[in-house]
Amino acid sequence: MEGTVFRYGDNIDTDVIIPARYCTEYTADKLAPHALEDLDRTFVQRVKDGDIIVAGKNFGCGSSRENAPIAIKGAGVACVIAESFARIFYRNSINIGLPILECPEAVQGSMEGDRLHIDIKTGEIENLTQSGHWKAVAFPEGIQEIISLGGLAAYVRARLNPVK
């Protein structure tokens, strides 16, 4: 995949990703228009399908609200690259199928507006604007299994209804 970088800082919390005032809704079409509203008012107007959020440490800290990765994914974001992720956001993203990559070097080497090429399967990230090529931290084996099945819901579905 290839997309344009939206660059943010450390500790981007779930309250700015999707404020609680919108969390009486939980579908992508209702949440996406408010994604990152309190952090970057123009984000939703500027973001295009396939674009990439690149941020610092502890992305998604705060609430357990799954509405946060749903809003980001619904807005068109194809991948979030961060130095680190808060643990509930990390779980939620894997569970709903929002690709996330931990790669501090790529974060340091990417600026707002850069074009990145990403291979989600291998974790390889290439900056097409400034030269740079990195490999993200690999997911642990068990998590890779959940991702390859298409998320946690698919995993549970397979366990509840095993193919005979």
Add this chain to the structure above:
Amino acid sequence: MSAMTIAEKILAQHSGKESVSPGDLLFAKVDRILGTDVTASLSIQVFKDMGAEKVFDPSLLVLVNDHFVPAKDIQAAQLSKNMRQFAHEQGVDAYFEVGRSGICHSIVPDQGLVKPGDLLVGADSHTCTYGAVGALATGVGSTDMAAAWALGELWFRVPSTIRVEVTGKLKPFVGAKDVILHVISKLGVDGALYKVLEFHGDTIEAMNIDERITISNMAVEAGAKSGIIPSDEITLTYMKEVGVHDAQLLDADPDAHYDSVLRVDVSDLKPQVAKPYLPSNAVDVDEVVGQQLEQVVIGSCTNGRVSDFEVAWRLLQGKKVHPSTRLLIIPSTREIFQQLMANGWANDFVEAGAVITPSTCGPCIGGHMGVLAEEETGLYTTNRNFVGRNGHPTSKVFLSGPAVAAVSAIRGKITNPEVMF
């Protein structure tokens, strides 16, 4: 068998293993699964999408109306309605209706739904609160909750543990909130990411369950999976009070391996205030004294228990809330509210000019019942002060314990209780 921390012991026991090590990925059986009005509806939809019909065991489920209740609008009313119908269809006894409910993190321990050694997940980030009674409890999302409903188990990565040793006798007007704000300021908001905090030391041992709840509740603000306190005689006495008679003492093995050890001497700790916009921004109250306040909130899953209101009442009784400041008092549960009334504190709070609201997360999440306007500033005993958390994105919230909050409501500005009294 290798020596283990409390979290490792609990995960080993719930996954049928002799021992586990940090980094292991495993499926573990859960003892309870907590959902609220704000997270359950999505889980119900995902549960159905999974092809599930009946939950694995209805006695595992706890469903609490607390975030947007009493319903703030039609959408919020629908969220509660969805959860109510699901609880009925699935035969969930531990469903807590408005009026007989409260903030989930007070309901779960006070109703005897968690005990030492339990593994509990909840679709709310402050589920880590139950570490106060020696449980490994952690927040998850709605899809995780749906999976746990369907399977009775969930995947976990075994976390490493940071041992936090807190020693020293606290000074007057300094309490559990000041201790945990100070600890988080040392760790940073990501200092315990993917890890567990295990609290030890004479300061923690001397704390009652209300105070331990304040400590464990905020573990997630350092990024932790949970914040566990060993269970001791204080825990067992509390467990008996809430009807749990088979609770056990639980501590780490003496030679357990820790990621690191943080030692904090709190003998000289001053009352703490965390500045906007991070809970790790704690400073001595003296550094922010004089900050004008439009609103003060005393309550939430962090500081909404009887001990917290006792601290506030001692300072507020016979006094008046400053004319330019609003004071919100939020008892965490019906039983706590009844205690405030029985003690005469409720009347004293109202006489002082406070409003007592129903048990709700309301203002803590900027949801309803006390949202901040543009450029307004608040001092809250809650747990987070991120941008826009409590209302308009330009509003600001400082975090403190109930003593600083009470005297600041009287003065209409951040005040050091040591100086006022």
